Amino acid sequence: MKHNTNASVCIIHQQSVCAKSGLTSLDNVMAVVTKIVSLISSQALNKQKFDALLDEINSVYNGLLMPSAKKELRSFLGLASYYRDYIPNFSEIVLPLTGLTKRKVSNILPWPIEAEEAFVKIKDELIRTPTLHTPDISHPFWLYTDASATAIGACLAQHDDVGKELPIAFFSKKLTPTQMKWSTIEREAFCVLEALKKFDTWVFGGKIQVVSDHNPFTYLTNSAPHGAKLSRWALALQRYNLTISYRKGIQHGNADALSRLAIDSIN
Numbered sequence: 001m002k003h004n005t006n007a008s009v010c011i012i013h014q015q016s017v018c019a020k021s022g023l024t025s026l027d028n029v030m031a032v033v034t035k036i037v038s039l040i041s042s043q044a045l046n047k048q049k050f051d052a053l054l055d056e057i058n059s060v061y062n063g064l065l066m067p068s069a070k071k072e073l074r075s076f077l078g079l080a081s082y083y084r085d086y087i088p089n090f091s092e093i094v095l096p097l098t099g100l101t102k103r104k105v106s107n108i109l110p111w112p113i114e115a116e117e118a119f120v121k122i123k124d125e126l127i128r129t130p131t132l133h134t135p136d137i138s139h140p141f142w143l144y145t146d147a148s149a150t151a152i153g154a155c156l157a158q159h160d161d162v163g164k165e166l167p168i169a170f171f172s173k174k175l176t177p178t179q180m181k182w183s184t185i186e187r188e189a190f191c192v193l194e195a196l197k198k199f200d201t202w203v204f205g206g207k208i209q210v211v212s213d214h215n216p217f218t219y220l221t222n223s224a225p226h227g228a229k230l231s232r233w234a235l236a237l238q239r240y241n242l243t244i245s246y247r248k249g250i251q252h253g254n255a256d257a258l259s260r261l262a263i264d265s266i267n
Helices: 003-021 027-041 046-061 070-084 095-099 115-128 182-196 215-219 228-237 253-259 261-265
Strands: 141-147 151-159 166-176 207-212 239-247
Touching: 070 095, 070 115, 095 115, 141 182, 151 182, 166 182, 182 207, 182 228, 215 228, 215 239
Parallel strands: 141 207, 207 239
Antiparallel strands: 141 151, 151 166
């Protein structure tokens, strides 16, 4: 198994962000960074040494203590948010934590069980090695989208030569109170537009297959939409080379989880 320089640079950047958060020992973080830089410069970063460094990084993250004040919690959320593209269902997972940063909450944080579970979950996701793939612009993109009552989620992927799905990036976003009142088709259309905006650098100009578990949404680009909002969004979709297909919700786990599972687990 070969580990390239890009993966190592990613770890360096990850550790520098962690150091700035003030949530762990700066000496420990910088010691790991120094080792990686030294190994890259000497081109001696083989699998054994890479895995050893990953173990050190894991121990650094495992040492993160639960924040006791809002400032510490905001620092942790800043660190986690930087890597949200690598964490499926990010917006929903951190929902109990972002709620603790509101003005009405005491500066000395109360820690309900759902917030503690969210903190542990995010730490686990930061430690876990991502299994994302580099996009190949010569191949079609698959965009799986889903909108729940409170959030939207998407998974951008491609397929290899044997049809295996290769996830590239995840996207999730909490809806505002106004957006939560939209109709289902409006939330689904908004989800696709936001996901395309997020992944525009990769997908613009390429062939895109959008997959939704909301069947009426598949007709959005094929017929005259009802309402100014949907008409405007249907027009915005025309800049992309895309087709929309339907997949039953039970088969739509990659995108559906991004907008639903965390709320189910919290409740």
